[in-house]
Amino acid sequence: MTQTLPPAFLAAVKDLLGPRGWSDDPETLREAATPWRGTYQGATPLIARPAATAEAAALVKLCAQYGVAMTPQGGNTGLIDGGTPHGEICVSMTRMTALRETDTFNNSLTIEAGATLVSAQQAAEAAGRLFPLSLGSEGTATIGGLISTNAGGVAVLRYGMMRDLILGLEVVLPSGEVWDGLSGLRKNNTGYDLKHLFAGAEGTLGLITAATLKLFPKTQRATAWVICASTEDVVKLLAFVRGRVGDTVTSFEIIPANAVDMVVADIPGARDPMPSNAPWRVLIEVSQSDGAYARALLEGALEGAMEEGLVQDAAIAASEAQAKAFWHIRETIPLSKRAYGAALNQDIAVPVSRIPVFIEACNAAVRDVLPTADFVIFGHVGDGNLHYSVVEALDAPPQLKTHEGAITRVIYDTVMAHGGSISAEHGVGRLKRDELARLRPPAATEAMRAIKRALDPQGIMNPGRVVSV
Numbered sequence: 498m499t500q501t502l503p504p505a506f507l508a509a510v511k512d513l514l515g516p517r518g519w520s521d522d523p524e525t526l527r528e529a530a531t532p533w534r535g536t537y538q539g540a541t542p543l544i545a546r547p548a549a550t551a552e553a554a555a556l557v558k559l560c561a562q563y564g565v566a567m568t569p570q571g572g573n574t575g576l577i578d579g580g581t582p583h584g585e586i587c588v589s590m591t592r593m594t595a596l597r598e599t600d601t602f603n604n605s606l607t608i609e610a611g612a613t614l615v616s617a618q619q620a621a622e623a624a625g626r627l628f629p630l631s632l633g634s635e636g637t638a639t640i641g642g643l644i645s646t647n648a649g650g651v652a653v654l655r656y657g658m659m660r661d662l663i664l665g666l667e668v669v670l671p672s673g674e675v676w677d678g679l680s681g682l683r684k685n686n687t688g689y690d691l692k693h694l695f696a697g698a699e700g701t702l703g704l705i706t707a708a709t710l711k712l713f714p715k716t717q718r719a720t721a722w723v724i725c726a727s728t729e730d731v732v733k734l735l736a737f738v739r740g741r742v743g744d745t746v747t748s749f750e751i752i753p754a755n756a757v758d759m760v761v762a763d764i765p766g767a768r769d770p771m772p773s774n775a776p777w778r779v780l781i782e783v784s785q786s787d788g789a790y791a792r793a794l795l796e797g798a799l800e801g802a803m804e805e806g807l808v809q810d811a812a813i814a815a816s817e818a819q820a821k822a823f824w825h826i827r828e829t830i831p832l833s834k835r836a837y838g839a840a841l842n843q844d845i846a847v848p849v850s851r852i853p854v855f856i857e858a859c860n861a862a863v864r865d866v867l868p869t870a871d872f873v874i875f876g877h878v879g880d881g882n883l884h885y886s887v888v889e890a891l892d893a894p895p896q897l898k899t900h901e902g903a904i905t906r907v908i909y910d911t912v913m914a915h916g917g918s919i920s921a922e923h924g925v926g927r928l929k930r931d932e933l934a935r936l937r938p939p940a941a942t943e944a945m946r947a948i949k950r951a952l953d954p955q956g957i958m959n960p961g962r963v964v965s966v
């Protein structure tokens with residue numbers, strides 16, 4: 498239900514933001530309320546687009562004064578129904594994109610929340626540094642959205658998630674007050690570390706307007722395509738390679754043989770780099786300041802792993818183009834899966850050591866519900882994070898949809914039984930809020946509710962996401 502806005506509020510917002518700062522055009526409103534996948538339709542009475550922190554603060558103050566609920570929105574690429582409004586006004590951050598400061602000696606940059614991830618990467622590159630977060634939506638996803646969902650991506654193994662990459666934040670609190678926590682400090686032991694409250698909060702605790710991000714030395718990479726006989730070997734291989742080359746392992750992605758087949762069938766020009774009857778492939782990336790050294794390290798580690806029997810076969814990319822071709826297969830799995838047929842997708846995590854036993858138990862539990870179930874299981878095995886999909890070919894009798902609820906429940910229960918998380922990367926939003934209330938310890942839910950009530954007593958900041966109060 499779209500909330501009815503008090504006329505005095507509307508007039509004040511229009512006056513505050515000026516003609517470029519708001520829209521009530523029906524098509525624009527519909528677009529803002531449609532998520533990236535188009536899987537449902539939200540609604541909003543107004544889009545507000547502040548252009549500066551002072552404007553954002555005055556806007557939130559008006560919302561607090563009139564009791565108007567708001568949904569912060571960045572690139573609207575989130576996958577858990579968090580950033581599309583369901584009746585709230587939409588506060589779009591896309592006009593706040595300025596690079597405020599780059600500090601190469603401190604290895605940090607300060608950038609506004611509406612800037613895209615690509616623009617932050619480019620700013621780092623221009624300063625001769627690396628901002629390591631990288632993911633499929635990077636051309637559209639914004640710094641504020643990435644922090645709010647604590648996004649991950651393909652380099653978490655080495656650099657951590659978005660939470661690990663922030664040094665400071667500037668946030669408009671639900672009262673309209675601005676907390677200026679922008680800081681390049683790496684050490685600051687002065688009580689609660691407030692910035693971490695807002696990472697992963699999905700806009701429920703405040704509106705992020707700017708962030709100071711960590712930068713790293715630039716690196717060159719060596720990329721390998723590896724064939725493995727079992728998930729046990731994949732997990733052992735990760736430990737083996739890390740034992741040999743340490744934290745220079747940047748990515749360690751598991752890919753099942755059937756996903757490679759789907760990509761080859763669907764993507765023009767895609768080709769299996771190393772056809773084999775073995776069931777698993779691993780994409781490994783090692784990065785170093787010197788590319789030749791990275792390659793030598795990776796070669797040595799893979800030779801050792803072969804001698805140990807952990808690897809059936811392996812190829813190290815001979816060129817940047819070949820490395821890109823390896824990655825292209827990994828990155829087009831979601832697309833090719835959609836072309837293959839229906840899928841029930843979960844983004845879960847378990848401790849790395851439990852991946853083999855989890856996959857076996859979960860597949861068996863799903864097959865108890867739907868004996869014909871087939872699977873595509875891929876992702877960031879180095880972080881224990883699997884994209885676990887139950888798939889159904891286009892020409893198969895359609896059964897997946899009918900069993901969706903029961904299958905989801907057994908997957909979640911199996912994840913929890915293995916000490917895991919039902920949302921490793923994408924967050925909670927509205928989509929997983931109620932399941933999490935069922936599964937997480939009651940004390941954790943109560944603590945989250947207490948934090949929400951303390952910071953947002955009126956419940957106007959992205960209500961109904963993450964935790965219900």
Ligand SMILES: Cc1cc2nc3c(=O)[nH]c(=O)nc-3n(C[C@H](O)[C@H](O)[C@H](O)COP(=O)(O)OP(=O)(O)OC[C@H]3O[C@@H](n4cnc5c(N)ncnc54)[C@H](O)[C@@H]3O)c2cc1C
Nearest residue numbers: 571572573574575579580633639641642645648649700705
């Ligand atoms: C093709 C594709 C690939 C992806 N790959 C990955 C991946 O590998 N790893 C991964 O972790 N995620 C991935 N994602 C999801 C990823 O989490 C989102 O793309 C991104 O983090 C959200 O950024 P956004 O700017 O689009 O935020 P939105 O979708 O607009 O919002 C996301 C949440 O953040 C809140 N929010 C947005 N801006 C602010 C702000 N300034 N202040 C406070 N709250 C705010 C919103 O209210 C919402 O709850 C992928 C998504 C797509 C479409």
